[in-house]
Amino acid sequence: MLEPSQIRALLEARHGDPFAALGLHADDSGRLWLRALLPGARAVGVVEAAGGRAVVSLAEREPGFFEASIPRRRKRFDYRLAVQWQDGASGEYADAYAYGPLLAEQDLALLQAGRHPRPYELLGAHAQDGGVRFAVWAPNARRVSVVGSFNGWDGRRHPMRLRHEAGVWEIFVPHAALGDLYKYEIVGADGELLPLKADPYARAAQLRPETASIVAALPAIRSLPADRAEANARRAAISIYEVHAASWRRADGGFPSWDELAASLPAYAAELGFTHLQLLPISEHPFDGSWGYQTLGLYAPSSRFGPPEGFARFVDACHAAGLGLLLDWVPAHFPADPHGLARFDGTALYEYADPREGFHRDWNTLIPNFGRDEVRQYLAGNALYWIERWRVDGLRVDAVASMLYRDYSRPAGEWIPNVQGGRENLEAIALLRRTNELVGEQAPGAITVAEESTSFPGVSAPTSAGGLGFHYKWNMGWMNDTLRYMREDPIHRRWHHDKLTFGLVYAFSENFVLPLSHDEVVHGKGSLLGKMPGDDWQRYANLRAYYGFMWGHPGKKLLFMGQEFAQVSEWNHDTQLPWDLLDDPRHAGVQRLVKDLNRLYREQPALHRLDCEAAGFEWRVADDAEQSVLAWLRKDGQGGQVLVISNFTPVPRSGYRIPVPAGVKSWHEVLNTDSAHYGGSNVGNLDAPLRAVDGTITLNLPPLATLFLLPVAGDGECA
Template structure:
């Protein structure tokens, strides 16, 4: 039977493809039966090709296709073959020849269950079918590209494998869910790609893959096809033990790090450390300093260095700055093998307006709200996720799960939670819309946070979910079943603001602001707090911690050491930003290394040694962490001595015979013969003193044993007299406890 030319290629399809209108490319391109006959036809679109031959996969020639359109459409029948088979196209150009396994001969790889959960907003592994994933069809290896763009007129994959031609790999649309898909054989790791999205208005957008697992840096911002070899983890002991870890009753001392600026290398000191460098340098340092956890500031790919990662575009792509995803896994693996947990800053509150990112992804407000009163952040000029849209929830839920599951992070710290909770956050009265009940609460965001915490704790036993929430929102760490948000911990922003305000004051004036050091205990048991001195406290002209403190250098360093002693004694887990542990003088700059050269000077060495010893004592002393969130774990002995600016309190383990007494003097006056109440009649030992010469102090203290005497004082049955050093903090333990610890 003779096949007419019109049966080989449909002119309407050709016109639609070239004009970038939607047409079902899979219904026309590839291998198809010819209507009204038993013959098969193969059609392809290969601009600038000179000759196209169809062969079997073992290179047996089947047919030569005819150029039926000058734009590059080829078509031809396959002779006597009547049953579909796998084939390749041998394509000859003027200067080269390539073999292509035609992607239009393959069926969809999407699974109904995956699509159902995605559309329901309950998908935790969307990145396994959306984005670019290595797959195999009928024994052929390739990459399955999928993207959600329900309002696009047409979507194509463009890349260095098709000369960035948007007409080359037009994707298959699944109308029921708005997902576009194509399986492309023969690709290699590290090849670049984007999605060419044609809007209903005919505009052609070049978008990075929202689910890309690697991206190239600006200005090109292309997504990268990742390696498909699975990483072999060596941290099984850590991961199994983590499942049974009760962090609320364990020591947690967190070192917050901005990896690109912790330390630099190179002759000019401008080059980032690689993950290999960080494994060799950062992990031993964290171990030496006694921190239990690292917390990484955001590492999802971000184009603008000055955002510090808080304006991510590639939510699934670890930044290129320190290495590739495999090297990041190696770093976390090494942390776990060294006994160090790793937390990650995660940013679900907003995203930037970079044109290659999520903004108006398919020509409509897909990920963000259309109304700027709901969809824009006035403070940061960024966009707010539409938490009420199921597919957006699946995008975020899957992303959070991805970092925990694929990279073995031990928890997530959520940035800017307050901005998610309130519809009027940082807005004037006419700049926001109330919820359906007329209130200011963002009900959709609240529901999302509850579902996020419930699902992640359920699927990742032993993790920590941490909220940066700066208001008095009730129940941030409350159980979801009890109308709480379900976080494990909350940063104590009130404590941070109050205590920093206190140490900024001249010592002579601190007596009038005594409550700023004590007020944190008024609400301490309303949430499960982390005491945080983060990067936000040492940027934007706020100065370093050392710089905030008045007085000469001796007073500055002494006050900082005493403040750290008070912090490590106060109930709550601890977080300290890098550089604070050795009293960096300048505020933090993201584009340079910390000032490690300061450690040649004794005062900076002293602060570092003090932190090291505080961490060691903290980790070895259950009284300082077992009962952080129980009133029985803390008691004031003296919280009203504003005239002398001295604070005295006691920390108890669950075994109350195990206790530590803290005495903190926030003036430069030595307090001799200072009487304090104690719970036992045995001798006490001054186990740590921030004024020791070893830490750069004046060596005022109690050295040796301190005898206790009977007689009630400060609600205790015994008392003792101590010398409290100027701007100093001393820690006292009963002699029997010292024996138990030895």
């Protein structure tokens, strides 16, 4: 019989090794004893698993603790516990303490070393035949129990087995099932009982403000369709429609389901000619107002939009519409909510312990301990999880600059230099490189995009060449410079001409995406239309000219939702987009322009094939600051070319001369942002082809407009 002191330890949930005490055990004489800890039970019997024949009734030695020797048996056997509960319910259950160790030693060794490419396959909740296997990393905990809807949230019912080599706790709960709620009850090394913790590897979670994890199926690994890999390539046309799923369309005031979004969003984006959708973070997060950028459930699609399987259908709908899907991914920080990662096992486990490294001053969040192998493994594995389990095309990695520098947004004396005495976070750099290498090795064709706002070298260079290994980088400098220019009254733009030309000095140092993202239309910044100067007509004309300039400029494109139809107000995440604006021809005209820009961008290889290479660009007019005119060629490296001209004053300019390449005799206008079709004044050059004379063409420049010209078919090198 078990010693009374051990029984008390079990009942008080402080036993060091419950698997050594509970379940079926032999004493020194070889006699079998069976012990069960079932608080709330009135009577417990043992029956054979096959046939259900009664074997013995267990005696209740203490309330909730049952024990008896097994008569006439010397060998272990498969049994069930027949339980009558005090509330009158009853049932037969397999015993969680009848199972041996669950995770293989070699897997634990990989987890401990931080080298497992898919840690989510081992940790978390995994439904199996007859129950659920739970495993959680908490190396400094004194005790960990899984609690949930299957055991009355009682931490005494299922204390877990510690696998000391890796600090992993595990248990198989036979009667748990898909859909069950659960958390971990953890006692820290100091004996303190912590707030119940959600599972860092949970694949589903309750809708806020509830915080429990949900047992969910692990999606199968699915490779990207072959056509998607090609569509993500550096020489492909990539035009991204950035979306906050909760506020794109929510007519009834509630969150749309994934199936509702799948029925309309992919078709809308595809109709406008975008090649990719990008969603603001959809991982589970506690606060709506963070837009997902303060996530606590990195492995769980947010329950705001329904169950996870709905997200799988949404991904398929995007691909069926010919769209790639990118997700915003946030490895840079996490909130300190007590049910989350903060002091997960009573210590700074997932975060840096020193606030000079581990506290983010801008967002009041915690910074992951990028120097810890298991934390880097948790994050890199999560990146691969979204790509190969949900078949998304790639990840846009948020706040990379804050990861790269230890002094990011910190005054002198409030940050810790790296081991070399520098300001770079070498540990975060190692994580980013490892993540990009892992994605490249395991999910070829998928892409990663860095939101990085500094001049850190080689962000989109291969790791083999010393780079970070991203496929693309947001060009924040281009965005800031050009928006500052567009805010200027046209009469003053001559003094700021360099803001449009400077970007070409470094345009090919990285593989750039030109982002007009949600960040430019929040926090009092107003809408893009609201940034434009002048009277009402000029504001719309300025925006149309700016879009033309952007689509003609080297670099992939990104536009935040609502800006495709010139949203008037700043974006509000609590309401849907103001779709009624499309009843106004000015807004419908801007939407038609975006559609035609996307069409032209995709149809003309010269506008996208060498987006990231200097050979794809050539200035024709770069220095006409006085008249705020620019002209340049886009080339595809195979003879194709497009001439792009922007006039950023409200003055029409007739007889303007542009030097053109030798060998092309005539050009014709194929898109004019001043067309009446888009709401413009219809000044242009549609009457006849523009013939080159002495190496120049003479044309009419419409006010506040961008033109696209192609060589006339049969009259030059290409059409």
